[in-house]
Amino acid sequence: MSVVLILVVAAPLLGAAMLLLPGIADRAARLVGVGASAATLIGAVVLACGFDRGRGMQFETDVSWAPSLGLRFHLGIDGISLPLLLLSALLTLLVAVHSLWNIPPGGDSRAFVALFLLLETGTLGTFAALDLILFFLFFEVVLVPMYFLINRWGSPGERGPASYKFILYTLLGSAVMLLGFLLIQAETGTFDMVELADRHGAGMSHGVQVLAFLAIGLGLAVKVPMWPLHTWLPDAHTAAPTAGSVLLAGVLLKMGTYGLIRIAVPMLPEGAETFAPYLAAFGVVGIVYGSLVCLALLRDPDGDLKRIIAYSSVGHMGFALLGIATLTPQGINGALFVNIGHGLITGLLFFLAGAVKDRHDTALLGRLGGGMYGRTPRLGALVAFGAVAGLGLPGLAGFWGELLAMYGAYEPAAGLSTAGYRTFLALAGLGTVLTAAYMLGLVRRLCMGPAGEAPTGRPEVDVTGREVVVWTPLVALTLLAGLWPATVLAITDPAVRALMGGS
Amino acid sequence: MNLYAPILVLGGIALAFGVVSLVMGALTGPKRYNRAKLEAYECGIEPTPQPIGGGRFPVKYYLTAMLFIVFDIEIVFLYPWAVYFDSLGMFGLVEMAMFVAAVFVAYAYLWRRGGLEWD
Amino acid sequence: MSMSTAATATLAVTKVDAPTIEYGKLSPILIIAGVAVVGVLIEAFLPRPARYRAQLTVALVGMIAAFGAVVWLARDLPDDHRGSVTAMGAVAVDGPSLFLQGTLLLIGIASVLLIGERRLEPAGGDAFAPQAAAAPGSQQEKDAAAAGWTQTEVYPLTMFSLVGMLLFPAANDLLMMFVALEILSLPLYLLCGLARRHRLLSQEAALKYFLLGAFSSAFFLFGVAMLYGYSGSVSLDKIGVASAGAMDNDALLLIGLAMVAVGLLFKVGAVPFHSWTPDVYQGAPTPITGFMAAATKVAAFGAMMRFFYVALPGMRWDWRPVMIGVAIVTMVAGAIIAITQTDVKRLLAYSSIAHAGFILTGMIAMSDAGVSSTMFYLVAYGFVTLGAFAVVTLVRDARGEATHLSHWAGLGRRSPLVAGVFALFLLAFAGIPLTSGFSGKFAVFQAAARGGAGSLVVVGVLCSAVAAFFYVRVIVLMFFSEPKVDGPTVVVPSVMTTAAIALGVAVTVVLGILPQPVLDLADKAALFVH
DSSP: OOHHHHHHHHHHHHHHHHHHSTTOOHHHHHHHHHHHHHHHHHHHHHHHHTOOTTSSSEEEEEEEEEGGGTEEEEEEEOTTHHHHHHHHHHHHHHHHHHHHHOOOSSSOHHHHHHHHHHHHHHHHHHHHBOBHHHHHHHHHHHHHHHHHHHHHHSOTTTHHHHHHHHHHHHHHHHHHHHHHHHHHHHHHSOOBHHHHHHHTTTTSOHHHHHHHHHHHHHHHHHHTTOTTSOTHHHHHHHHSOHHHHHHIIIIIHHHHHHHIIIIIHHHOHHHHHHHHHHHHHHHHHHHHHHHHHHHHHHHOTTOBHHHHHHHHHHHHHHHHHHHHHTTSHHHHHHHHHHHHHHHHHHHHHHHHHHHHHHHHSOOBHHHHOSOHHHHSHHHHHHHHHHHHHHTTOTTSHHHHHHHHHHHHHHSOOTTSOHHHHHHHHHHHHHHHHHHHHHHHHHHHHHHSSOOOSOTTSSOOOOOOHHHHHHHHHHHHHHHHHHHOTHHHHHHHHHHHHHHTTOO | OTTSHHHHHHHHHHHHHHHHHHHHHHHHSOOOOOHHHHSOOOTTSOOSSOSSSTTOOOTHHHHHHHHHHHHHHHHHHHHHHHHTHHHHHHHHHHHHHHHHHHHHHHHHHHHHTTTTOOO | OHHHHHHHHHHSOOOOOOOOOOGGGGHHHHHHHHHHHHHHHHHHHSOHHHHHHHHHHHHHHHHHHHHHHHHHHHHHSOTTOOOEEETTTTEEESHHHHHHHHHHHHHHHHHHHHHTOOSSSTTSOOSBOSOTTSOTTOHHHHHHHHTTOOOOTHHHHHHHHHHHHHHTTTBOBHHHHHHHHHHHHHHHHHHHTTBSSSHHHHHHHHHHHHHHHHHHHHHHHHHHHHHHHHHSOOBHHHHHHHHHTOOSSOHHHHHHHHHHHHHHHHHHTOTTSOTHHHHHHHHSOHHHHHHIIIIIHHHHHHHHHHIIIIIOGGGHHHHHHHHHHHHHHHHHHHHHHHHTOOBHHHHHHHHHHHHHHHHHHHHHTOSHHHHHHHHHHHHHHHHHHHHHHHHHHHEEETTEEOOBGGGGTTHHHHOHHHHHHHHHHHHHHHTOTTSHHHHHHHHHHHHHHHTTOHHHHHHHHHHHHHHHHHHHHHHHHHHHSOOOTTOOEEOOOOHHHHHHHHHHHHHHHHHHHOOHHHHHHHHHTOOOOO
């Protein structure tokens, strides 16, 4: 029984519940948002300080909930979930601080704050759940607030179809995933994730494992998102408000890869072995496809800055998929590192894109023009920083994950075709080159060139003090994780090896 | 299947009777139609509903008819009960008292709500 | 000589054994029947102004007493939870009977609270026609409305219907089942036609329900005759014995099975016997719709389970594929057609069709877990439905209840509490975790998966996802759309409707978060007496 972990998961929920009380003013609501998410982050840091790398699952709570249904309230964290827990808590706090001054029109700011707090509970719960049904429950809790955030506060004109697409894809995805869970339970008689991971698929025939992996993998692949199931993502990102985009990219997408690492691969090893090459292939297609689309969008005057970042996410998640599909500790560590790096970098990029959009009333490249270095040098520098981090420059957070994933692909797990994976490796390498091309092209389009007149005609402000507060942690952590990757790897590696059965 | 043979035969006879009567009537009877003859037969009174006036007809017929059926059914139960009264004993008495009471509740309701008054 | 012998033989009174009836074991049914009869007497002998209070009091006290009797009988069940049969084998007093009777009585109490509501109509009166016999739009009707008449026959009618419902899941022979079916249906046909507003729609609903209901009853009865022809008995136990080794000459059995199933499927509103549901739900007075949607389903599924589990377990390989097909079509059609609906009551009607499919999924599992999960689902579903229709009665404009969905736009701004409660019910319908809907769906799908009906689970889960989509759309409409200028208002009800809605909310939340006690109860009550 660990009270701290439960408090961490419940704190945002309590914050959201407080907002339901009548008589909370607009200002107070935003402060409640900051308070609740700050408390959550503090709790998460406490957990991290008390975390013992040598041991497996920690801070466990295991209470029987509805024995007839086999439901247990089982929470706990290990080295795989801890970094993601911290990342989610951090990003939500930053969003809350950002929302102190910046809530897009669309109605009640109380509802806005309450929704992203609810979303935080869902994501933290997903990362801490150790029971399949509890996992599913938290997974679902995330959907509805995100839907409302997009549908209500998104950019007018796009938000309706984008939010429908989002909820249709993800609802169907999680329904299929639930089917997979039920299948596992029907075969093994338990929903307990620790026990199932320890069994490594014992008690399930090859066919059942393949079927269950297909169902669960499909459900999670929508969330990752894996090409070709990614089409909801660019629309959702383009339409979502800044806070929504940051959480979507920084937190929600992680749930997909996390689920694959935590559930699909260890519990269904034979299924994983069957599908790993496909997973890798789709991942690599995602990498190349994402960067090609970005290149095309860059040349298109109607290309949307947020859309480009969204497609770059598809590419980054392709690396995570490739890493997982190697079924080696290196690859999976790489995937986790990609998650962290992507969360920090893409979170930063979406904040920047939001800032650009606020200043210019548009995120269309054709209307933005160039010359940001001249007009707003600090903002321009940050955009450039985010872009080079995104292309995986060594020394920044984006580098290690991609490197590890590709390293894993060079020598995949026994039973997987080495030749095939090396081909994937080569294609992924091509992808990194293309990524560099569009990221640098983006910097050229936005930042360089004659300063000229601001497109809106208004004088432009450079980075404000408030923005510094929100962005600094992201920049600092991107540097830290890039320069000292052991901070993350030392936590994840033992857990990954334990999960893979000490291989 | 021969358990059901009599039923089939009965059905056949009923069908044959209907067909034969209609066909015989059509073949042998005199054919002198007038308007009155073409109307549906209804006890020699003006057929209802009237073609004019919305086609509503007095609900009182039905009240009376239902009342009749209530007591008719009661009798249907009372006869066999009376025949077996001896062997049913106290049980029979209690059950029949309940049944009659239920019927009389319905009767009382009908009476109090004016169902027995023609106008 | 021989003639006279025959005549004597016919007339001779052979000794028969008097049947025995344990009245105590039938006490819940008898109490409600007594309440209904007292209700008729109240109508006959009490002056008009005194009737409303008297009817309401008698009905509520009677149902509470009957619920007490159910609890008392349940405590008397032996330790192995096997029940017994009474009334010469015609009525079973076992776990499923008592569980469902208790559920029905609680639903009945909440329904009567809704029926008794008299605060909502601006001109006074309840949801029922001041003079149902007057032609819609006639002078007579206007006079009756102007005079402020109210009728109180709805209470005995509801009680009579409840008698049938209590008997339906407990009936252990097919004739008793048919009688119960008719007792529950006939008052409902009438009640459907009594709406104060939209008289024509209401009468159309009543007529439609009556015609199709009578048609399905005929199917049921004909099926009973077939099964009697096959097994020589109407007792479910004896049919069960006879059908256990059915090999040859089972045309009668199969036809009988199919026809009885048609009658039962009609009552639960399963596709393809669902076409009455939307019209009737829309036209009937909303409190009656709530009662009918919740209680009829509970009773009819109880009867259906007993029929299939007791009378035809040996025939499962014949009926299961058909029922699986029906369940799949029901879930798919209900979920998909619901998307296109623009009227709240019709939307809820199609959602009830989809839910009939989910409940069938549990029943088809053909195991104790199937029975208990189905019963749990029925409890969860019954209270959510009742609550949802109760909320519908509150949203009104000048023409009565504003049921068109466009009128509900922005309701969350006008009345966050009512919209919030309705959103909770919608989420429960959708089966979102932490509501009773999720626990219920989870239980039936789990039972079905273990019972080897995997295809059903797949379709069920996918249909839930589709359904969730349109429920969420209604929530968005309520909370995130601009309210119409001339939109409806939310009328503040009396304590009775408030209590009914509160009960619905409480059950929805409690069964969502702490389902275990009720699941335990359902598990213990899952054994049919043979």
